[in-house]
Amino acid sequence: MSALIELSGISKSFASVRVLQDISFDVRAGEVHALLGENGAGKSTLIKIMGGVHRADGGEMRVNSAGVTFASPRDASAHGIAVVHQELLLFPDLTVAENIFMGHAPRTKWGALDWPQMRERARALLDRLQSQHIDVDDRVGALSVANRQRVEIARALSQDARVLIMDEPTASLVEEDVQQLLSIVRMLRDKGVGIVYVSHKLPEIFALADRVTVLRDGARVGTAPIGELDERKLVSMMVGRPIDQLFPKQETKIGVPLLELRKLAFAGVVRDVSLTLRAGEILGIAGLIGSGRTETALTIFGITPATSGEILVDGKAVSIRSPQQARDLGIAYVPEDRGLQGLVRPQSIQENVSLAVLKTLAKGGLIDARKEEQLAKDSIAKFGIRARGPRQIVKQLSGGNQQKVVLAKWLATEPRILIMDEPTRGIDVGAKSEIHALMSALAARGLGILMISSELPEVLGMSDRVLVMKNGTLVAEFDRADATPEAVGAAMTIANASGEAA
Amino acid sequence: MAVAGVLNNRRSGLSRLFEAYGQEFVVLGAIIALFVIVGAVNPRFLGNNNLVNIFSGNAYIAVAAIGMSLVIITGHIDVSVGSLIGVLATIAGTLAVEGYPIWVAWFVPVLVGVVVNTFVGALIAYARIPSIVVTLGMLSILKGGLISVTGGTWITNMPPEFFIAQARLFGIPAPVYFMVILTVLMAFWMRYAGLGRAIYAVGGNLEAARASGLYPERVCVLAFAMHGFFAGIAALLFATQLQVIQSTVPPNLELTVITAAVIGGVSILGGTGTVIGSTLAAILFACISSALVFLNVSAYWLRAVLGLLILATVLADMARRRRHRAGGRL
Numbered sequence: 001m002s003a004l005i006e007l008s009g010i011s012k013s014f015a016s017v018r019v020l021q022d023i024s025f026d027v028r029a030g031e032v033h034a035l036l037g038e039n040g041a042g043k044s045t046l047i048k049i050m051g052g053v054h055r056a057d058g059g060e061m062r063v064n065s066a067g068v069t070f071a072s073p074r075d076a077s078a079h080g081i082a083v084v085h086q087e088l089l090l091f092p093d094l095t096v097a098e099n100i101f102m103g104h105a106p107r108t109k110w111g112a113l114d115w116p117q118m119r120e121r122a123r124a125l126l127d128r129l130q131s132q133h134i135d136v137d138d139r140v141g142a143l144s145v146a147n148r149q150r151v152e153i154a155r156a157l158s159q160d161a162r163v164l165i166m167d168e169p170t171a172s173l174v175e176e177d178v179q180q181l182l183s184i185v186r187m188l189r190d191k192g193v194g195i196v197y198v199s200h201k202l203p204e205i206f207a208l209a210d211r212v213t214v215l216r217d218g219a220r221v222g223t224a225p226i227g228e229l230d231e232r233k234l235v236s237m238m239v240g241r242p243i244d245q246l247f248p249k250q251e252t253k254i255g256v257p258l259l260e261l262r263k264l265a266f267a268g269v270v271r272d273v274s275l276t277l278r279a280g281e282i283l284g285i286a287g288l289i290g291s292g293r294t295e296t297a298l299t300i301f302g303i304t305p306a307t308s309g310e311i312l313v314d315g316k317a318v319s320i321r322s323p324q325q326a327r328d329l330g331i332a333y334v335p336e337d338r339g340l341q342g343l344v345r346p347q348s349i350q351e352n353v354s355l356a357v358l359k360t361l362a363k364g365g366l367i368d369a370r371k372e373e374q375l376a377k378d379s380i381a382k383f384g385i386r387a388r389g390p391r392q393i394v395k396q397l398s399g400g401n402q403q404k405v406v407l408a409k410w411l412a413t414e415p416r417i418l419i420m421d422e423p424t425r426g427i428d429v430g431a432k433s434e435i436h437a438l439m440s441a442l443a444a445r446g447l448g449i450l451m452i453s454s455e456l457p458e459v460l461g462m463s464d465r466v467l468v469m470k471n472g473t474l475v476a477e478f479d480r481a482d483a484t485p486e487a488v489g490a491a492m493t494i495a496n497a498s499g500e501a502a
Numbered sequence: 503m504a505v506a507g508v509l510n511n512r513r514s515g516l517s518r519l520f521e522a523y524g525q526e527f528v529v530l531g532a533i534i535a536l537f538v539i540v541g542a543v544n545p546r547f548l549g550n551n552n553l554v555n556i557f558s559g560n561a562y563i564a565v566a567a568i569g570m571s572l573v574i575i576t577g578h579i580d581v582s583v584g585s586l587i588g589v590l591a592t593i594a595g596t597l598a599v600e601g602y603p604i605w606v607a608w609f610v611p612v613l614v615g616v617v618v619n620t621f622v623g624a625l626i627a628y629a630r631i632p633s634i635v636v637t638l639g640m641l642s643i644l645k646g647g648l649i650s651v652t653g654g655t656w657i658t659n660m661p662p663e664f665f666i667a668q669a670r671l672f673g674i675p676a677p678v679y680f681m682v683i684l685t686v687l688m689a690f691w692m693r694y695a696g697l698g699r700a701i702y703a704v705g706g707n708l709e710a711a712r713a714s715g716l717y718p719e720r721v722c723v724l725a726f727a728m729h730g731f732f733a734g735i736a737a738l739l740f741a742t743q744l745q746v747i748q749s750t751v752p753p754n755l756e757l758t759v760i761t762a763a764v765i766g767g768v769s770i771l772g773g774t775g776t777v778i779g780s781t782l783a784a785i786l787f788a789c790i791s792s793a794l795v796f797l798n799v800s801a802y803w804l805r806a807v808l809g810l811l812i813l814a815t816v817l818a819d820m821a822r823r824r825r826h827r828a829g830g831r832l
Contacts, residue, residue: 323712
């Protein structure tokens, strides 16, 4: 079978961080080629290179054996390559037909939009996708996620896509919709479309894929026909590496319970979560994106206050309805998204670091400028923030240094309970180990750290205990000694995992 | 990376100052250039009378632009400030004519400004109506209400001690003191007061501000309340600078005030800018409009020139930011 698209020796760096190195990958007509890897392994970058969003720094890409370079997504689709994005890029206020033909609508000979033809062809495309129930005149915003996804697939097919790249298509679908989607994918495959299928869900991979390629840290671990693999083998390909040297959690005496959750719940996305965090302990929470980990953190921190259940700090029941209350109880939250909840990016390091402690720094409403500057200078020294000085604008710092600023800001509140959500996402390896060392030192000083991470090696290397979350609730607990990549990975991904319930 | 670090270390303190206050320097430079060029063409431009006219006659715009800057930095906008100033000026004049004590005629408009805009801020913060919608509504209500009540008549015969804007101290007109002192105080307040800092934080990243334990809703209401205070002072200066108050809304005043804030370096997206910049920009406008007169250019060109100025300064600002982003990343 010939390859529809073939990549060889592809590499890509952003700033000075290498995200892909010497990747070879191909998709043949009539196959589903699964692309696997942890978050940050380089899958999305690879997809974006094939889809024309990014351009590779090195290597070759061939479509139907002819060398190509894509300057834009439009170039890629002209070569028959279409991407169904995870975050469905549709126009909610336009109709189904308009969305399908956005940018390449059929025209009348006068150059006007040919509405009858557009609606007719949209109808035919949706019928091909077993979606007779979707009306071409419906507003896309009124459709369910599953139906919007079909519109996006129809949009790809309307451009005669021969390679269809699907980025975690089932991440936000309920089980019934998943099955229907899988059958659509099989149908397309049988018609000769080559499909790149990205998913974390191993059962889907085994149900669907013909071949699997695993990426890790921007490099290809291997490509193999699905028949030669089993779940354990795949998980170990994804995470397997000597992790203990990379993540040095110091041995610390575990002390008294600082934070206890009892059947904590929030609006159906956090269900029945009970856990205990002790002084000096790093408690890791593993799980897939969307499993309710971040939502649990937001609930503890009072951004989305609990709808039921209890929170205990130092053994006393407390009510946390706002971040202010959480802060005053000695809880700090280093958020998942630095840009969204962590930093005021147009402001300086000094102004960001002092933001959560303005009250303590102020006398009679006026900030003590000298104290503030001292705090910023101390933070820069203590956290090894590489910057020109306390007045540098945060936006200009690298990701790792921005993360250190967020950490410094929250440690300025002198918390005893630190919640860190994806503490090292998007950070290069050097800064990563610096942040890990900082976490370790903080635990040694008696802080309790609740760490949410999608990177298994990080969870396994840093945590004293590992909790696994799925569908909004805790499904397994492992002690440091028992937390093997295979066991935790299995609990995260495999339905009805055998791990003991927490 | 290493190269960038070396370059950064070599950058002088002046260039850092320029990075932080680039827009303010640009505006200041433009003012100086105007004085030099127009003064050379027509020396009367630099005459005492004209300088008084430029600085004193337009101080109320600078004062209003301070409040507008607060609102825009918080991430909002107010298109009703011109109407509010018209209403408050009319209130001041009417109270003075009706024989109330002068301090009442001075104090009540400021109070009304604070109350009205506190209400506006609360609608925006707690009812979550976009500020452009709330203030468009206020614009119509105030403008329509004013014309209906007064019929657009002129208010005259205010007692002589009412005209605070005509007072002088050491030969300098009172409005100049108002403009300078309020600008300096507010520049200091915004840099060193916790609340001033909160305004930048809320405008720069509302979610981060909330997560840091600030109360974005309160900050929004407070910014609008202060904006109301400055609108009140501006109305007072406006009402007392001439012997008559025309009880209508000064045309395009809100646009002039917003333009001053933006040209002064306040980002329309919120989060950045200073009141020093907005005041300098208000002075720049005054200079330009006066210069057009002295250069015998039709006053109708003023609007067009201001429009060009907005586009030019925003472009210059973007270019400056891009250069710093390219060179300043560590």
